[in-house]
Amino acid sequence: MMNRREFLQILAVAAASGMAIDSKQALAGTAPANFYELPKFGNVSLMHMTDCHAQLLPIYFREPDVNIGVGAAVGQPPHLVGEAFLKHYGIRPGTREAYAFTYLDFKAAARTYGKVGGFAHLKTLVDKIRASRPGSLLLDGGDTWQGSATSLWTNGQDMVDACKLLGVDVMTGHWEFTYGAKRVKEVVDKDFKGHIDFVAQNVKTNDFGDQVFKPYVIKVMNGVQVAIIGQAFPYTPIANPRYMVPDWSFGINDDDMQKVVDEVRGKGAQVVVVLSHNGMDVDLKMASRVTGIDAIFGGHTHDGIPYPSQVKNAKGTTLVTNAGSNGKFLGVMDFDVKNGKIAAWKYRLLPVFSNLIEPDAKMAAYIQKARAPFIAKLDVKLAVTDDLLYRRGNFNGTFDQLILDALMAVKGADAAFSPGFRWGTSLLPGDAITMEKLMDQTAITYPSSTLNEMTGATIKGIMEDVCDNLFNADPYYQQGGDMVRVGGIQYVVAPNNKIGNRISGMTLKGKPVDPNKKYKVAGWAPVGEGVAGTPIWDVVAEYLRDIKVVKPRKLNEPKIVGIGKNPGIAPGLA
Amino acid sequence: MNALRRNVLKSAGMASVVAMAATAGLLKSGSAFAAWNATAFDAKSVPDALKGMGAATPVESKNISIKAPDIAENGAVVPVEVTSSIAGTTGIAIFAEKNATPLIASFTMSNGAEGYVSTRIKMGQTAMVRAVVTAGGKTYTAAKEVKVTIGGCGG
Numbered sequence: 001m002m003n004r005r006e007f008l009q010i011l012a013v014a015a016a017s018g019m020a021i022d023s024k025q026a027l028a029g030t031a032p033a034n035f036y037e038l039p040k041f042g043n044v045s046l047m048h049m050t051d052c053h054a055q056l057l058p059i060y061f062r063e064p065d066v067n068i069g070v071g072a073a074v075g076q077p078p079h080l081v082g083e084a085f086l087k088h089y090g091i092r093p094g095t096r097e098a099y100a101f102t103y104l105d106f107k108a109a110a111r112t113y114g115k116v117g118g119f120a121h122l123k124t125l126v127d128k129i130r131a132s133r134p135g136s137l138l139l140d141g142g143d144t145w146q147g148s149a150t151s152l153w154t155n156g157q158d159m160v161d162a163c164k165l166l167g168v169d170v171m172t173g174h175w176e177f178t179y180g181a182k183r184v185k186e187v188v189d190k191d192f193k194g195h196i197d198f199v200a201q202n203v204k205t206n207d208f209g210d211q212v213f214k215p216y217v218i219k220v221m222n223g224v225q226v227a228i229i230g231q232a233f234p235y236t237p238i239a240n241p242r243y244m245v246p247d248w249s250f251g252i253n254d255d256d257m258q259k260v261v262d263e264v265r266g267k268g269a270q271v272v273v274v275l276s277h278n279g280m281d282v283d284l285k286m287a288s289r290v291t292g293i294d295a296i297f298g299g300h301t302h303d304g305i306p307y308p309s310q311v312k313n314a315k316g317t318t319l320v321t322n323a324g325s326n327g328k329f330l331g332v333m334d335f336d337v338k339n340g341k342i343a344a345w346k347y348r349l350l351p352v353f354s355n356l357i358e359p360d361a362k363m364a365a366y367i368q369k370a371r372a373p374f375i376a377k378l379d380v381k382l383a384v385t386d387d388l389l390y391r392r393g394n395f396n397g398t399f400d401q402l403i404l405d406a407l408m409a410v411k412g413a414d415a416a417f418s419p420g421f422r423w424g425t426s427l428l429p430g431d432a433i434t435m436e437k438l439m440d441q442t443a444i445t446y447p448s449s450t451l452n453e454m455t456g457a458t459i460k461g462i463m464e465d466v467c468d469n470l471f472n473a474d475p476y477y478q479q480g481g482d483m484v485r486v487g488g489i490q491y492v493v494a495p496n497n498k499i500g501n502r503i504s505g506m507t508l509k510g511k512p513v514d515p516n517k518k519y520k521v522a523g524w525a526p527v528g529e530g531v532a533g534t535p536i537w538d539v540v541a542e543y544l545r546d547i548k549v550v551k552p553r554k555l556n557e558p559k560i561v562g563i564g565k566n567p568g569i570a571p572g573l574a
Numbered sequence: 575m576n577a578l579r580r581n582v583l584k585s586a587g588m589a590s591v592v593a594m595a596a597t598a599g600l601l602k603s604g605s606a607f608a609a610w611n612a613t614a615f616d617a618k619s620v621p622d623a624l625k626g627m628g629a630a631t632p633v634e635s636k637n638i639s640i641k642a643p644d645i646a647e648n649g650a651v652v653p654v655e656v657t658s659s660i661a662g663t664t665g666i667a668i669f670a671e672k673n674a675t676p677l678i679a680s681f682t683m684s685n686g687a688e689g690y691v692s693t694r695i696k697m698g699q700t701a702m703v704r705a706v707v708t709a710g711g712k713t714y715t716a717a718k719e720v721k722v723t724i725g726g727c728g729g
Contacts, residue, residue: 238723238725240726251647461724479645
């Protein structure tokens with residue numbers, strides 16, 4: 001197997017041969033023609049995409065500058081940002097790869113290297129890999145049907161058809177379930193039948209614990225039996241509305257995972273992989289506890305990880321990957337299977353640079369057709385931004401700040417909460433904020449905005465609860481979202497403390513938040529059933545139409561204490 | 575088969591089937607059959623409940639496994655399974671340590687029954703779920719944390 005040193009050497013060679021190019025070349029349009037040339041290796045190849053969040057067209061996506069690891073995860077992938085990330089993986093600053101994998105110099109790099117992703121571009125790339133690796137499979141880790149206006153307005157149908165056209169072979173899910181159990185079953189049983197296997201070993205009925213979906217599929221590639229086991233997002237009924245999937249139980253269930261691995265090995269599978277929506281920290285822990293898995297192809301936490309983490313367990317080593325989000329990356333894993341075992345492997349996480357890839361004509365035509373009925377609504381211009389707008393990061397993003405400011409202004413609230421979603425595309429200064437771009441941040445099936453009176457104690461309780469979902473030292477108690485975004489209230493956070501003791505120093509307009517006093521708090525995306533309210537996109541659209549231009553605004557981020565030197569946060573932020 | 579099973583239950587009513595199973599001698603629940611141990615079930619703390627059961631100082635045991643979710647999907651119905659591989663297990667009790675009355679259920683086994691119970695418990699907040707096993711006149715214990723969260727804000 002290739003170790004990290006060899007990987008770094010390959011990267012160095014690649015850089016020397018012009019694979020990683022500087023901005024001048026790109027500006028001059030001299031990107032290397034061989035950027036996506038991957039010499040064939042081995043006899044079993046798996047492509048992996050995840051968390052595309054229904055982005056059919058190329059977009060910008062800024063990676064986080066705050067992604068703090070706690071407990072055993074301090075300083076370990078995926079909890080590295082910026083220069084620490086580049087150093088760990090041996091990527092040169094200022095390169096195309098540095099732009100793809102980090103937030104560094106994002107505005108300038110985005111203008112230089114352009115947009116990423118897009119299904120027509122992805123299709124060209126997938127077909128190119130397939131041509132050199134006949135019989136290879138494309139795995140989709142889920143969060144595919146949600147994240148755009150058109151996916152919401154078509155009940156996910158635009159993405160269902162796009163994935164069939166793209167050639168996805170196996171899929172698992174998370175946000176898919178927010179269209180409701182009935183809709184998921186309808187797609188799996190009808191649209192996907194004979195095309196895409198939807199697998200999830202950890203979704204069972206509440207009453208008898210029966211499997212809702214196939215737990216796995218076994219495919220044969222060049223005579224090698226390859227088992228792909230599905231692991232849906234374990235906390236779907238908690239992080240998202242329970243009422244959407246009232247009769248199904250989820251969970252990590254690694255005892256059951258072990259049974260399934262043993263079962264497929266017993267059936268003769270020579271390669272066993274898990275297509276997972278656990279999130280990377282949970283995958284790393286699962287890899288240390290369950291034996292017999294060759295690789296976990298992970299998603300959910302949106303970590304673009306160039307090189308797999310190798311996790312030792314009682315009987316061997318399991319590779320753990322995570323393939324980023326928003327169609328920005330395509331993972332390619334090549335296994336060389338000899339005498340029934342993996343003798344060697346190679347992995348690449350390819351950034352999908354839209355201006356280096358000729359879009360596939362058929363997919364481009366499909367996308368245009370799928371969007372046509374909605375174009376007028378999508379293109380409505382609400383405002384122009386002077387600032388870089390993004391979401392991703394542990395505590396806040398500029399687009400979330402905009403949503404918080406809109407909620408407080410429109411609803412007349414003292415404070416506001418906005419969920420710590422990790423999807424949502426980025427906009428460059430000068431870009432128009434169209435309805436489509438606003439929907440990229442808000443397109444969910446439970447969009448009601450709310451205004452509630454809460455005591456200071458309740459506000460703190462909510463913040464502590466969500467913070468524990470992010471910073472519990474045991475990954476199995478983490479849910480994989482970021483911290484709830486807080487508007488109007490300043491606070492101090494100590495990620496390494498325990499629940500109840502992480503949040504302190506809460507102030508509102510310079511005054512301490514009184515535990516007994518009631519405050520008006522606005523929010524959106526309630527997980528309880530029957531909560532009515534104006535959809536969040538209408539609230540923010542009203543605000544944007546009013547202000548017309550989004551000026552750079554103060555990002556309300558907490559003071560972070562007690563984490564020492566942590567490479568999961570950009571210098572100067574803690 | 576599954577559909578059939580479901581229909582049987584629907585027509586019969588879940589509770590009555592369970593009751594039938596119990597009267598048929600398949601299940602012997604302490605709360606239903608033994609004298610109601612009010613001292614233990616009404617106790618407001620784990621130590622008091624243990625005292626009421628006559629199991630004041632159970633020994634930590636690795637031979638008890640508790641299967642429960644790390645994070646509850648619904649605090650009102652948290653599935654809990656306890657398996658005791660301790661020879662001669664005659665009793666399994668389940669506690670939710672932060673409930674107002676922590677002792678939730680007490681099962682009595684006899685005639686070499688398998689040391690396994692599966693039930694659903696109600697939890698108001700994050701707490702340790704503790705199992706106390708009686709075997710050969712001694713008591714053993716193990717615990718697992720189950721988190722109860724307000725939900726939302728994920729992914």
